[in-house]
Amino acid sequence: DAGVTQSPTHLIKTRGQHVTLRCSPISGHKSVSWYQQVLGQGPQFIFQYYEKEERGRGNFPDRFSARQFPNYSSELNVNALLLGDSALYLCASSSGGQGRFGYTFGSGTRLTVV
């Protein structure tokens, strides 16, 4: 079985641009969550989606948005990129809505803003 897949694996963008990151969950998983991991720090929760609805949001500005599609895949969008948005963006999926049984993480998208 395929794990959580994220695309692209690496990305370089210029300040002010927009970026879209994509995530495909494990087959049968209906919950997807997004995290930002800045170098040397723990992942910070951005969003969680379950059954195509936003169920949780972390302390990120409105420049960050996401959605979940009918096939449970998800996109994370970031507008007006700042240098500080440079990070590893991780997607995780779980079968249940609240992740009580743990999440399976993808390998991440490394975003560099120059």
Next chain:
Amino acid sequence: AQSVTQLDSHVSVSEGTPVLLRCNYSSSYSPSLFWYVQHPNKGLQLLLKYTSAATLVKGINGFEAEFKKSETSFHLTKPSAHMSDAAEYFCVVIHTGGFKTIFGAGTRLFVKA
């Protein structure tokens, strides 16, 4: 409010000696607690989870953790360290009343030969 505190940013042990990585949590609700490991340039891997069943939880690769409600702790242990255990370890809390996942800052484990 929820929070997770990993008490050591770095831990160094010799191969074959015990490992202790400390984690304290704060949660207004009954928490689900997890330990994840992240090897360099790799994704996060679930080591073990506590979800209000047995308080002593066994995970992969010989790791285990004990949930102590009175101390609000969920420390990770392993009887004998192996070189391949060198990695970053994250303690994570998810409270069952919501959908927010909180990671600790991480503990870097070094294993000396």
